[in-house]
Amino acid sequence: MFTFSKEDLLKVAKLSALKLEDSEIEQFAKELNQVLEYSTVLNKVISTEEIKLIPFKNNTMREDQIEEFDSQIILDDAPVKKETSFVVPKIL
């Protein structure tokens, strides 16, 4: 039988760059287990047919042309900026 455990939850929270409060862990694990368990119904489907898995679109190409764009309005949305750069905490 399928189970999604608290350990599974903590592992995937790390992958998702999300931290959960202790009070949330129990609740989230329960809710996600419910939805995931329901989704295991997909394993009942067995297809012997050759099925095309690609979506309906073909690749779309266009010319790679430069368009004028005022970079200032993009910088205006930055949480922290310095002159023409975005500022983030030190990486190294």
Add this chain to the structure above:
Amino acid sequence: MKAFLTIKEIKDGFKKRQFSPKDVLSFYKNRIKKYNSKLNAFLEVFEDEFEQESTKKGLLENIPGLLKDNICQKGRITSAASKILSNYRATYDATIAKKLRDEGAKIVGRGNMDEFAMGSSGEYSAYGPALNPWNLEYSPGGSSSGPASAVAAGLVPWSIGSETGNSVRVPASFCNLVGLYPSYGRFSRRGAIAFTSSNDQVGPLTKTVYDNALIASIISGHDPKDGTSINQPRQDFTKNLTGNLPKNLKIGIIKDSLESEGVVPEVKIAFENTIKQLQQMGAQTKLVNLTNIEYGIAVYFVISRAEAASNLSRYDGSLYGKRTQNPKDLEEMYIKTREEGFGNEVKRRILMGNYVLSAGHKDAFYNKAVLVRSLLRKSFDDIFKDVDLLISPTSPTLPFKIGEAISNPLEMYMADYFTVPMCITGIPAISIPCGFSKTGLPIGFQIVGPRFSEDLIYQAAYAFEQKTQYYLQNPKDFE
């Protein structure tokens, strides 16, 4: 001016000089002022838009409308009803926003919604739920809750929502409106905030089929800046609205509509009457069995969460949106920004998405869902060799009471049973009104067609609407 005018009626009124553009703008400004505090349909009203008439001539000249808060309007906050984007100002216009304004439309606000369009009742908005004007204790449906609530209450004659699983059609059904989920690629998505890129489409919400077809015509057509936009010119979907069904139209009734216990009795009765009506209008009907439809919800769970996890990884506080205060390093910035910025439903979906994509689980969930999705697409292809259109109730239930649906997420998700299959296969469907419950709550049904059959869908929907005229009924407290 009267409340609840359609776009068509407003245009006629202009032509006959019954009122001026100034009259219309101040009329709607006042209605929004009077009623929005009850409904919470608008997250923001653009007061300045009411001050001057449109500078462009066209099909929507000086006719006000509302866009869902996940469709970019240059210079305006576009938050997807999330705290994480609460300060984000769009740096460009969504292509459809531009197309609407080029026809003279006045876009007068941004509409409430479930955060990042994740939800079925509007209650996952970070800014409180929008309410249903037919009964304020009920949800207008989600995720396009605000756009639906606003049109139903006559605060604007049209709005644009977006849909990934149910989010235009269910609100239409819960609010006595017309709502379209188009063929994948029919309308440009440039500037619409991504949730599940293989399903997401924008769609109009209106009181009538004619108005819906008019908006659809305006926003159709190829957009070279959207790689998923189909290479077809703009179409006029209003031209085949004759009021009659095409001769020898064959309509398939999705079997579960009548046989599933999940469809509540009042919805079933309204739907049975709809079938009789369509038969009287000359349609041939037959019950059809859509193979694998019962897996639709599971396919949707897996694919929508996988793509959401991927699409929402961009919100990390570095380039735009909210950033946590004084993070000590980069990792803390990412984690705390997301913890503070996302609501619980969004977190749940990201977590599940990363789980179904992670090593050891991808085969059992994601790959399987992609396979079943393709099988379902084949089921539709096969059925449309036999019938022209399909019908079913839009939602198996009546509108949710506020607070009830979100207390049991799995149950709420199951209400998408009839709408999800079209989204995961990219085929068009329209929800139109087909009755009311004893307590006066609206009920809708949907007409579904093969890919690119919007013309036929609109023709059939218009014929049904002209015979039944549910659109003439409006919520009483908003006269």
